[in-house]
Amino acid sequence: xxxxxxxxxxxxxxxxxxxxxxxxxxxxxxxxxxxxxxxxxxxxxxxxxxxxxxxxxxxxxxxxxxxxxxxxxxxxxxxxxxx
Numbered sequence: 001x002x003x004x005x006x007x008x009x010x011x012x013x014x015x016x017x018x019x020x021x022x023x024x025x026x027x028x029x030x031x032x033x034x035x036x037x038x039x040x041x042x043x044x045x046x047x048x049x050x051x052x053x054x055x056x057x058x059x060x061x062x063x064x065x066x067x068x069x070x071x072x073x074x075x076x077x078x079x080x081x082x083x
Contacts, residue, residue: 005065009057016053022046 023046031039040047061067 005061005067006070008061008065008067012053012056016050016057019046019050019053023050 023043027039027043027046030042
């Protein structure tokens with residue numbers, strides 16, 4: 001769904017939750033045993049996916065997404081019914 005740009009904001013929320021749970025469950029042991037920098041080094045991909053999900057929630061799918069095309073057509077239909 002995220003790749004197609006269909007319901008991008010809605011489908012990014014479970015991705016964000018999954019990544020937060022993944023970081024909190026797998027990296028806390030590393031943090032307490034080896035320290036902060038080792039935890040950050042081991043969770044680079046996790047943090048980038050978390051920040052990417054936050055970006056998609058804020059910005060949405062973009063101009064080439066199916067969301068944009070679908071809602072543009074719905075908006076045109078609303079305008080024709082109001083006239």
